[in-house]
Amino acid sequence: MKDFLKKFRIRKIVLAIADVFIVGISALIANFLLSLFDMDASTTQQAIAIMIGTVCCVAGLLAFGAYNKMWRYFRSKDYLSCVYGVMAGMLVCWTLVYLIVGSNPSLHAHMGKHPVLYAFVHGVIALLGVCLFRFIFKRTFIELVDIGIKDASYKRTMIIGGGQACKTLLREIKNAQESPYTEDKRSAMFSPVCIIDDDRSKIGKEVSGVTVVGASHEIPKFVQEYKIEQILFAIPSCLEDERKRILEICSGTTVPVKMIPFIGNLIFDDTKTSLLHQVRDIKVEDLLGRDPIRFDNQEIKKFIHGKVCMVTGGGGSIGSELVRQIAKYDPKRIIIVDIYENNAYDVQQELKNDYGDELDLHVMIASVRDYFRMNQLFEKYKPQIVFHAAAHKHVPLMEDSPMEAIKNNVVGTFNVATLAQFHDAEKFVMISTDKAVNPTNVMGASKRCCEMIIQYLSQQHEGRTEFVTTRFGNVLGSNGSVIPLFKRQIEQGRPVTVTHRDVIRYFMTIPEAVSLVLEAAAIAQGGEIFVLDMGKPVRIVTLAENLIRMYGKAPYEEVPIVFTGLRPGEKIKEELLMDEEGLQKTSNKLIFIGKQIEIEEAEFIRKLRSLCKAAKENDEALAVKKLHEIVPTFVTPEEFNKLKEETKQQEESENKEPTTV
Numbered sequence: 048m049k050d051f052l053k054k055f056r057i058r059k060i061v062l063a064i065a066d067v068f069i070v071g072i073s074a075l076i077a078n079f080l081l082s083l084f085d086m087d088a089s090t091t092q093q094a095i096a097i098m099i100g101t102v103c104c105v106a107g108l109l110a111f112g113a114y115n116k117m118w119r120y121f122r123s124k125d126y127l128s129c130v131y132g133v134m135a136g137m138l139v140c141w142t143l144v145y146l147i148v149g150s151n152p153s154l155h156a157h158m159g160k161h162p163v164l165y166a167f168v169h170g171v172i173a174l175l176g177v178c179l180f181r182f183i184f185k186r187t188f189i190e191l192v193d194i195g196i197k198d199a200s201y202k203r204t205m206i207i208g209g210g211q212a213c214k215t216l217l218r219e220i221k222n223a224q225e226s227p228y229t230e231d232k233r234s235a236m237f238s239p240v241c242i243i244d245d246d247r248s249k250i251g252k253e254v255s256g257v258t259v260v261g262a263s264h265e266i267p268k269f270v271q272e273y274k275i276e277q278i279l280f281a282i283p284s285c286l287e288d289e290r291k292r293i294l295e296i297c298s299g300t301t302v303p304v305k306m307i308p309f310i311g312n313l314i315f316d317d318t319k320t321s322l323l324h325q326v327r328d329i330k331v332e333d334l335l336g337r338d339p340i341r342f343d344n345q346e347i348k349k350f351i352h353g354k355v356c357m358v359t360g361g362g363g364s365i366g367s368e369l370v371r372q373i374a375k376y377d378p379k380r381i382i383i384v385d386i387y388e389n390n391a392y393d394v395q396q397e398l399k400n401d402y403g404d405e406l407d408l409h410v411m412i413a414s415v416r417d418y419f420r421m422n423q424l425f426e427k428y429k430p431q432i433v434f435h436a437a438a439h440k441h442v443p444l445m446e447d448s449p450m451e452a453i454k455n456n457v458v459g460t461f462n463v464a465t466l467a468q469f470h471d472a473e474k475f476v477m478i479s480t481d482k483a484v485n486p487t488n489v490m491g492a493s494k495r496c497c498e499m500i501i502q503y504l505s506q507q508h509e510g511r512t513e514f515v516t517t518r519f520g521n522v523l524g525s526n527g528s529v530i531p532l533f534k535r536q537i538e539q540g541r542p543v544t545v546t547h548r549d550v551i552r553y554f555m556t557i558p559e560a561v562s563l564v565l566e567a568a569a570i571a572q573g574g575e576i577f578v579l580d581m582g583k584p585v586r587i588v589t590l591a592e593n594l595i596r597m598y599g600k601a602p603y604e605e606v607p608i609v610f611t612g613l614r615p616g617e618k619i620k621e622e623l624l625m626d627e628e629g630l631q632k633t634s635n636k637l638i639f640i641g642k643q644i645e646i647e648e649a650e651f652i653r654k655l656r657s658l659c660k661a662a663k664e665n666d667e668a669l670a671v672k673k674l675h676e677i678v679p680t681f682v683t684p685e686e687f688n689k690l691k692e693e694t695k696q697q698e699e700s701e702n703k704e705p706t707t708v
Contacts, residue, residue: 059114063105066177070101070136073173077165080172099143104136104173111135113177115253129177137170201238205266205275205302207293208282209244209252209259212307216281217255240273263293270300280306298596347562350432350569351376354473357430358383359415359463360437362390365478368561369434370394380407382428384421384437386414415459418466425470433467434564435460435477438494442482445490446615450670453662456493461500461655468504468512476568477501479518479576485680488615492674492681498576499677500655503646505574515571517564518641519579529587533594542607543591550613551584563638570633576641577633651677 074097108114111132206213220237241260244250249259260269269275278297282290297304356373360366361383367390370381381398385391395410402408409428413420415437438456439445445452460477467475479498482491498516505514536543559579567577592602600606631640658673675681 062114063109065180066105066108067101069176069180070104070133070173071097073176074100074169076172077169080168081165100137100140100169100173103140103143104133104177107134107136107139108132108177126178126181129181130174133170133174133177137166137173141166202276203240203274204237205241205243205270205273205278206239206257207243207263207266207278207280207297208285209242209246209249209254210282212281212283213242213254216279216307217257221255237277237279240275241269243269263296266293266296267300270302275300275302278302278304280304283307295593298593301596301601304597346569347565348376351378351565353377353379354431355380355429356382356432356434357424357428358434358436359385359459360435361385361410362387362392362394363436364557365560365564366434366436367394368557369436369564370398372558372561372565373434374398374402374406374408378407380409380428382424382430383408383410384413384415384424385410386412386437388412415463416454418462421462421466425466425472429470430467431473432568433463433472433475434568435463435475437463438478438497440480440490442488442490443615445493446488449489449667449674450662450665452489452493453496453658453670453674456490457496457500457655458659458662460497461659464500464504464514468507468510471510472512474568474571475501475504475512475514476564476571477514477516478564479516481518483518485682486678487682489671489674492678495678495680496655496658496674499646499651502574502644503648503651506646506648513571513573515567515573516576517567518576519560519563529590530594533591537595537598537600537606542609543595544609544611545588545591546611547613548588548610550587552587566638578639578641 108129109132111128113128113132206216217239220239239257242254242257243261243263243266244259245262247262250261252259260273266278270278278300280290280294280297282293285293294304351373356378358366358369358373358381361370362385366383366385370383373381383391383394391410391412395408398406398408411424413424415421415435437459439452464475464477477497479494480491482488483495483498484491486492486495498518501514501516504512533543563577563579567575571577588608591608595602595606595608598606602608633640654673654677658670658677661670661673
């Protein structure tokens with residue numbers, strides 16, 4: 048019975064029959080009311096009202112689109128089609144009657160005492176009946192149908208975008224709901240209720256029986272009006288700024304949002320022929336406000352194909368993604384070097400499952416601090432390309448153990464880089480961070496020192512190794528990223544902790560970060576720092592609020608946000624370039640080359656020896672002092688934040704217009 052009622056054409060007929068009945072009954076009710084005042088209509092008049100009036104009213108309702116709307120989705124303005132339809136029908140009906148009566152005077156005696164009043168009362172009652180029937184039907188019968196839908200686990204869904212993707216989705220949802228197979232049923236947990244589209248010409252029209260109700264700025268209103276349980280973003284070709292704007296509106300509703308991927312990420316192969324199967328939960332990177340970075344895969348493939356590649360820190364978040372992407376370009380061999388065997392083992396098993404014996408993979412447990420162990424590996428495997436991702440990166444922990452940051456980051460980088468040079472590797476690629484720019488913590492200062500080591504070796508012009516540095520900001524989902532922490536806190540029902548309300552950071556995805564490393568390595572000629580244009584920085588508190596909303600919860604109300612204060616060594620805003628560095632364009636419009644600062648070689652190597660000696664002796668105070676000496680831009684976070692605030696105030700005062708007297 049429910050499937051029968053879902054057929055839109057059948058429902059049109061049912062609704063039209065109901066309207067005929069309502070208009071006919073209205074004629075009898077009008078006569079009854081007038082009879083109370085001794086103004087009842089004649090039998091002829093009632094017969095005309097029932098026969099001609101019903102036909103004209105149904106025709107009027109049809110002409111004004113009252114049957115083009117699915118009655119369960121009738122909105123306030125949609126009732127105007129009923130008003131216009133009934134008024135037009137009654138006007139045509141009684142105009143025809145009076146034309147007929149005027150041409151035949153013998154009929155005039157049968158029209159009753161107050162034909163105009165009767166026509167008016169009949170029209171008002173018919174109009175109220177038609178509108179009231181739709182309202183009651185929506186609130187009763189359709190609610191019963193919705194209960195059946197909920198029992199089937201279908202959720203009331205708002206679709207954003209009324210284009211081709213929406214049409215395809217609606218068709219697949221319908222097919223999946225009608226499918227007898229359980230697997231397809233699980234893919235059809237959608238009950239499309241309404242569509243949102245910013246094209247004003249589409250509003251009021253239907254896409255596969257679902258009405259386009261309004262524009263994106265009205266999303267919160269329609270979510271409440273239609274009791275929406277989930278939102279489906281179905282504009283895969285949407286520009287990123289517009290995508291970010293709409294998703295931020297959606298995140299303010301506390302309703303879960305699902306997405307169709309970017310058009311470039313859509314898959315139509317033997318396993319995923321359905322668009323419905325590619326619907327996914329919204330990810331935080333969808334709110335970054337920029338397009339995913341595109342890279343020259345052909346250039347990278349030419350660079351990696353047939354080469355022996357070594358990845359230090361290959362079990363970490365960046366290192367493991369490096370290994371995954373390198374494996375796609377048919378290298379001769381991959382050597383994973385990591386001190387933490389659990390992560391290294393996980394990556395090894397993943398690649399074995401994906402490639403089997405086709406990939407020559409070697410996983411070696413070793414520390415980059417151990418020069419002689421690393422020399423063994425270089426002698427045995429003769430890597431042609433070295434990606435150096437091994438490093439201590441956790442800012443607060445390195446503040447507590449600064450010697451370890453120097454030993455692992457500085458000494459480790461010097462060991463691996465000099466060995467690459469000694470063994471004639473073609474390229475050495477070091478992965479740096481935006482925290483190396485005007486560092487305010489030991490971790491950032493140690494990475495800046497690593498950049499200086501790479502520049503120092505590049506200036507030597509000894510051997511055939513080309514040295515390159517890649518620098519980028521925070522990586523979404525990496526080990527130590529705020530996103531996994533926020534997710535754990537929300538899922539465990541704990542408050543989300545943010546260090547400071549004004550903290551902002553640059554973000555990128557792990558695949559973007561790794562693709563940057565690979566393309567930088569492919570186009571590098573030696574001595575460059577490659578910097579990614581990461582778009583607008585993101586406020587961490589906004590990131591937390593949006594993530595909470597993605598879980599369908601209200602920030603500050605259902606999930607508190609607690610501000611814990613800046614951690615040791617942390618600054619409010621990170622940078623990507625130092626003042627001395629200029630920018631040069633590359634073939635990729637979002638990748639730039641920061642000109643390296645010339646290193647005074649004799650002084651640098653003297654300070655580097657002193658720094659490493661202090662760290663080896665575990666003299667914390669002396670090690671930090673030597674780090675300040677070798678990295679002159681290393682300041683305390685208090686000094687940095689104070690300087691930035693003074694600069695901001697000065698710029699604001701300079702931009703103010705002079706006051707006139």
